[in-house]
Amino acid sequence: MSKRAIFWFRRDLRLADNPALLAAIDEADEVIPLFILDDEISERAGAHRRAYLAASLKSLNESLNGNLFVISGNPVEVIKDLMSRYKADSVHSAFPFAPYGEARDAELKASGIELQQLGSGYAIAPGRVRKGDDTPYRVYTPFYRAWLAHGWRAPVAAPKNPNWVAPKKSDQQLPDWNSPEGIQLQEAGEKAALARFKNFLKKAADDYGDARNIPGIEGTSRLSPHLRWGEIHPRTILAALGNSAGHEIYRKEIAWREFYADVLHHNPHTSRDYYDAKFKKMRYDKPGKQFTAWCEGKTGFPFVDAAMRQLVQEGWMHNRARMVVASFLVKDLHIEWQHGANFFMKYLIDNDVASNSHGWQWTAGCGTDASPYYRVFNPIEQGRRFDPDGVYIKKYIPELSHLTGDDIHEPWDSDSGYKNGYVKRIVDHAAERLESLARLEEIKVTKEPKP
Numbered sequence: 091m092s093k094r095a096i097f098w099f100r101r102d103l104r105l106a107d108n109p110a111l112l113a114a115i116d117e118a119d120e121v122i123p124l125f126i127l128d129d130e131i132s133e134r135a136g137a138h139r140r141a142y143l144a145a146s147l148k149s150l151n152e153s154l155n156g157n158l159f160v161i162s163g164n165p166v167e168v169i170k171d172l173m174s175r176y177k178a179d180s181v182h183s184a185f186p187f188a189p190y191g192e193a194r195d196a197e198l199k200a201s202g203i204e205l206q207q208l209g210s211g212y213a214i215a216p217g218r219v220r221k222g223d224d225t226p227y228r229v230y231t232p233f234y235r236a237w238l239a240h241g242w243r244a245p246v247a248a249p250k251n252p253n254w255v256a257p258k259k260s261d262q263q264l265p266d267w268n269s270p271e272g273i274q275l276q277e278a279g280e281k282a283a284l285a286r287f288k289n290f291l292k293k294a295a296d297d298y299g300d301a302r303n304i305p306g307i308e309g310t311s312r313l314s315p316h317l318r319w320g321e322i323h324p325r326t327i328l329a330a331l332g333n334s335a336g337h338e339i340y341r342k343e344i345a346w347r348e349f350y351a352d353v354l355h356h357n358p359h360t361s362r363d364y365y366d367a368k369f370k371k372m373r374y375d376k377p378g379k380q381f382t383a384w385c386e387g388k389t390g391f392p393f394v395d396a397a398m399r400q401l402v403q404e405g406w407m408h409n410r411a412r413m414v415v416a417s418f419l420v421k422d423l424h425i426e427w428q429h430g431a432n433f434f435m436k437y438l439i440d441n442d443v444a445s446n447s448h449g450w451q452w453t454a455g456c457g458t459d460a461s462p463y464y465r466v467f468n469p470i471e472q473g474r475r476f477d478p479d480g481v482y483i484k485k486y487i488p489e490l491s492h493l494t495g496d497d498i499h500e501p502w503d504s505d506s507g508y509k510n511g512y513v514k515r516i517v518d519h520a521a522e523r524l525e526s527l528a529r530l531e532e533i534k535v536t537k538e539p540k541p
């Protein structure tokens with residue numbers, strides 16, 4: 091009798107370099123390629139993420155010759171029902187390595203469904219890179235060295251002409267979520283991911299070391315949404331990198347993603363809670379009008395506002411800008427990092443709980459930070475340094491487009507700074523920096539403020 095396997099696509103919406111998919115194909119004569127739209131996606135994800143996912147599923151369906159099963163509901167019920175209706179013998183997927191996915195797996199196993207799992211969305215599965223005494227790393231640089239020394243497998247090719255089971259029409263509930271009006275999301279899907287990576291290697295990877303900090307140019311790869319949805323595997327990326335300075339720095343960035351996944355794996359509470367518990371005692375302000383101004387890109391600090399508007403318009407924000415707006419929220423507005431992290435999770439199409447929560451905690455000073463001082467980014471100086479001509483600011487803040495690079499970072503010093511209705515500053519950065527250091531003093535953290 092012929093065998094049927096279900097392959098459950100989750101954060102691996104691709105055919106190439108997908109060992110778990112190959113395992114399902116090897117084991118069975120026919121495969122049911124499945125994506126489940128559960129509540130987290132259908133009800134809790136923001137409109138940007140849903141639109142990106144819908145586009146990615148459409149692209150995956152095309153690669154599967156129109157055979158992708160897409161079913162809404164609770165994974166246990168969906169899989170049980172599918173197994174019985176289509177007479178499937180086994181269920182395959184990759185390991186998720188994030189608290190939400192792991193909880194879903196536990197429910198599945200508890201219901202008696204055996205899940206055959208292989209591989210993950212990382213070059214090296216979280217938990218594997220350990221110190222000599224078998225404890226996890228807490229600091230990035232030694233993790234990076236050990237991660238490199240550990241090494242990873244070569245990518246595997248896409249399957250050749252597998253037998254997909256054709257879905258009944260009612261089992262193909264491809265969502266028709268479109269981008270919110272006026273919002274331009276980057277192209278989703280495996281093909282787009284591979285094309286973007288190829289283009290990055292050709293045009294930007296060599297200059298990446300310097301260009302990656304300039305938000306006004308296309309100096310980074312923008313592969314984060316593709317990595318988040320597994321439209322490309324990091325092994326595919328790593329295999330194509332050489333030893334030039336730009337490639338070396340890029341490899342280190344990929345390793346940050348792996349490091350944070352490892353840290354979250356060992357400390358699952360840090361998805362929402364403090365990595366350094368001392369900071370829980372810090373005095374924070376409740377989110378109110380200033381928080382709303384931050385969310386809307388109306389703080390009166392041009393670099394911060396441009397970044398927040400970029401997030402809402404594109405579902406993505408440049409890394410330098412993420413650090414600056416996060417620092418501004420926590421250290422200028424004294425609002426706890428989780429409020430900002432939640433806002434990011436709502437809009438980002440690359441939302442990733444490990445990189446997001448730890449990116450926030452790194453900036454807030456309560457994360458895996460080897461820095462000996464308490465970092466407070468100056469939003470004006472960051473703008474001057476990384477957006478000297480105001481290209482990034484002008485792109486997102488038309489109210490400031492008439493100003494030159496000299497004036498744009500401090501419109502309050504220009505006679506015409508507010509002539510097009512740009513908002514006034516909601517705080518005084520110098521004063522709030524001192525306030526932040528005073529609050530740090532109250533919790534008697536041993537780290538010394540930078541002079």
Ligand SMILES: Cc1cc2nc3c(=O)[nH]c(=O)nc-3n(C[C@H](O)[C@H](O)[C@H](O)COP(=O)(O)OP(=O)(O)OC[C@H]3O[C@@H](n4cnc5c(N)ncnc54)[C@H](O)[C@@H]3O)c2cc1C
Binds near residue numbers: 313412440443
């Ligand atoms: C407050 C804050 C929140 C963040 N939230 C997320 C998030 O939800 N999802 C997410 O993928 N990244 C997050 N990051 C990390 C980083 O900002 C993005 O990965 C990066 O901006 C994505 O753009 P890119 O693909 O062009 O990056 P590139 O510069 O081209 O880097 C290539 C890849 O390396 C990885 N990478 C680069 N920098 C980092 C970093 N600092 N931490 C972890 N991985 C990194 C990403 O996978 C990225 O796609 C956050 C950073 C901060 C400071």
